[in-house]
Amino acid sequence: MISLPAPKPEVLARRDAILADLARLLPADAVIGETLRLRPYETDGLSAYRQIPLAVVLPRTTQEVASVLRYCNANGIRVVPRGAGTSLSGGALPLADAVVIGLMRMNRIREINLEDRYAIVEAGVTNIGITKAVEGDGFFYAPDPSSQLACMIGGNVMMNSGGAHCLKYGVTANNLLGLTFVTIEGEIIEIGGRHLDSAGYDWLGLITGSEGQLGMVTEVTVRILRGPEGARAMLAAFDSVEVAGAAVDAIIGSGIIPVALEFMDKPCIHACEAFAHAGYPLDAEAMLIIEVEGSIAEQDMLLDRIRGICARFKPTSMKVAESAEQSAAIWKGRKGAFGAVGRISPDYLCMDGTIPTGELPHVLKRIGEMSVQYGLAVANVFHAGDGNLHPLIMFDANDAESFHKAEAFGADILTLCVEVGGCLTGEHGVGVEKRDLMTKQFTAPELDLQRAVKSAFDPEWLLNTAKVFPLAGNPKIAA
C-alpha cells in the first residue's frame, strides 16, 4: 500500500469552521460536509484506495474556484482537484484533511468556432461532449480515451490523456490552444488563447499533464478537426508475439501511419471474445487491429498495402472489414477490453508503461514469467504504434495478500519498462499509484528540480499533495 501524509491536525480540528466558511463563499448547494454525501468522492478509478475528504465543493464558475483556492491557501488547507474521478492512478484520491474541488458543474460549452476550428469549454465538459457538440458539422475533438463518455476535459488536460487514435492525432497536449488557469493564490490567468504557439515560455505545455500540481483549470480552448471521409479497420492474427511485433515495424517502415494500431495478446483476445463476440481468432498468440482513414477507395488502397505487408509474416488469419458495421464489430472487443477482463476477474490493476516498440517481445516474455512467479493472470493490450502497454493484472480484492502481490507485480512491470528505455506512464499519470516508483526513472536531483518547479506555483504544497512525487524529499509534508 502507498502511504499518505499525516493529515494536518489543526485543519481536522477546524472542520466545522471551515465548512461554515466555505458555505459563505459558495452557494449552499455547492458545499458538502456530511459523511454519507462525501462517500461518492472517496475514490477514483484506482478503487483500491479510499479516503473520505474533509469536504467537497462543487463550484459553478471560475470566480468560485478562485475564491475557494484563495481561502484554502490563506488557511493552509490542502485541495484535491477532481473532474469525473476516472483516474486510474489515484490522481483524484482525496486526503482526510483536504477539500475536494469537483468541477462537474462547470459543464457549459462556451463557444464553438468552426471557421477557426476551436471550441471553448468549461473543465467539467466530458470528452465525448465536445465531439457531440461539433459532430453535426463533421468535426471532432481528436484525443479519445476509452473513458471518454465519463472523463472530463479538465481531467484530460491534467493527465495529458491519449486514446486509440493518438498515433495520428496526438495526445491532449497536441490539441490545446488555451486554458483558464487558477493559481493556488486565487489568481485567474489566461494561458494561450485561440491561436497557436504563444510567444514566451510554454506554460500551456508545462501545465498539461501536471496532474493538478500547479493550479486548477476551469476552461479549455481545444482544437477541433474536420473528420475524415471515413475509416475502416482490419484485423491480423499471428502465431507469435515476435512476428506480430515485426509486422508492426514493417507497416510503420513502409511509410503508412495508420490512425490506430492496437495489439492484443492471447489472454486479452480470449477475454474480449468471450465478452464481445467480435469474431476474434482464439488460436492466435497475438492480434493487431489496424485502422485507416479516407474515402472508400483510399481505405481499400491502404488496407491492400497493409494486408500485403502482413501476408509476409504468415498471419494465422486476417479479416478486413467490408463496412462500417464490420469495423465497429472489430473495435467492439478492443473498446470493451477493460470491461471484458473485469468479467473474468472483478478486480484488476491496469498498468500503463511505455516501451520502445522493438522491446515488445522481450517485455511480454518477461511479463509472462512474472505472471507465473506471482501466480496472477495478466492480459496485455498495447497501443503498438506508440509503445504504450496496458497489462491488466487480475487479483482478488477480498484477499489482501493477492492485492499486495498485484501491486508488486505491477511495480516490477513498470520497472522493466524503464529498464528497456521506456517510462512509468504513457497516459494514466503517476498519481499515488506510481509515485514511489519515480526514483526508478529520475535521479534525486531531477526529482528535486521538478519539485522546485511545483514550488514556484504552489509554495506551500497544498495542491494535490502526496501525488506524483515520493513523499520523502517533499517540502512541507510530514509523512
Added chain:
Amino acid sequence: MNISAPDTEEALAGEVARAHAAREPLAIEGRGTKRAMLRPVQAARTLSTRNLTGITLYRPTELMIRARAGTSIPEIEAALAENNQQFVAEPPDLRVLFGADEAATLGGVVSANLSGPRRIMWGAMRDHVLGIRAVTGEGAIFRSGGRVLKNVTGLDLCKLLSGAHGTLGVLTEVTLKVLPAAEATGTLAIRVPDVATGVAALSAALGSPYGVSGAALLMEGHDALGMDGPVAIARIEDFAESVAYRLGRLRADLAAHGEISQMDGAPARSIWRAVRDAEPLGAAPEDAIWRLSVAPSEAARATESLRLAFGAKLMLDWGGGLIWVAGPAREQAHGAVMQAAAAAGGTFTLFRAPASLAASVPVLPEEPLPLAAIARRVKATLDPGGVLNPGRMRV
C-alpha cells in the same frame, strides 16, 4: 568574441557551473545563426554547443531520432531522408533571413520552437520533443522525457525548455519524434482579391476532410505559380493516389473562392520550402521582421491595420493564423504590431531587428503579473544566478 565550445556535456556543465560561481553571464548558442532574434544578450562570454555533435540513436521503425544539441539540421535531415523520414514540424531554414552562413543546430531550433507550414496539421516543434538532456544555470545535468512516443511521467520540462531560448537551461541532447516523408505533394493555388477571401478559402480547405498540411497566403503571388496579387495555397501530402484524389475534391470545393490552378512534384515542394523560410515575405535587409499568431479570422483586420500603419510587407501561413510582417525597424511600427496582436487577442514576436530597436521595446507580449511572478520563480529555480542568456527574452 570570447567563445567556448566544449565537446562533452560534462565540460559544458563545468563551464556553466564556473560561470554561475562567478556570476558571469553567458550567451548560449549553437552556431549563433539566430543571434539577431529577440533581444541582444548582455554577456561578455559565449558558450556554444557547436561541438556537441552527432546522431546518438535513430530507430526509424520507432519513429524517433536522438542527436546532440549541436548537430546541424541538414545532417539530421539527411539521415532521416535515407530512411524516407522527415522532421514533423518542418522547421524553417533561416539562413537567408538572418544572413547566417552556417546551418542551424537542433538545439537552437528546439530552443526557439520553430515550426514551418506543417505545424497546422501535425503540431509544433515542441510537440515532437520526446526527451531532452540539459544543463541548468548552476551546471547540473538533467533529463526530462525519454525516447518513447507517449510519456506523461512527471512535469514536462521538455515543453518548458522548448521555446525558452536558452534562458532556462542549455540543451545538450534532444530526442524527437519523426514521421515518414509523404510519397507525393500537391498544391492548389487560388487567386483571391484580398486577405479576408484568402483566409476564408484556407479555412474552407482546413475544414475539409482532405488533410491539408499547409495553408498559406502569398500577397504578391509567386513566379512559380504564374500568378500575381494575393494567392492562397493549400497543400496535400500523402500517397500519390490520395494526393490526386484529394486535390480534385478540394479543387471542386474551393471553386467559389477564386481561379484555381494546381501544382505537383518538385515545383510544389519548392514553393513550400520558400513559405517555410518566409522568402515570399520579401523582407529587405534593413527591415525588422515580426511574427504574429492569431485566430485566422482575425488576420484580415490585423494585416489591414499594419498596412495602414507602416505599409507592412506580409505573408500568412498556418491558415492565416501566422502573420509574417516586415517593415521599418522603428518603434512606431513595433507599436502598431503590438496593438494589432492585442486587438486580435493573439501574440507577437519581434523576430529580427537591429539591437537599437530590439533592446528598447518588449520583443514578446508582457505576461500578466501573477504569471510573471511564477516565471521569475521558475527562472530562479533553473538559473538562480541569472547567467543563462540574460535579457534574451525580456529585460
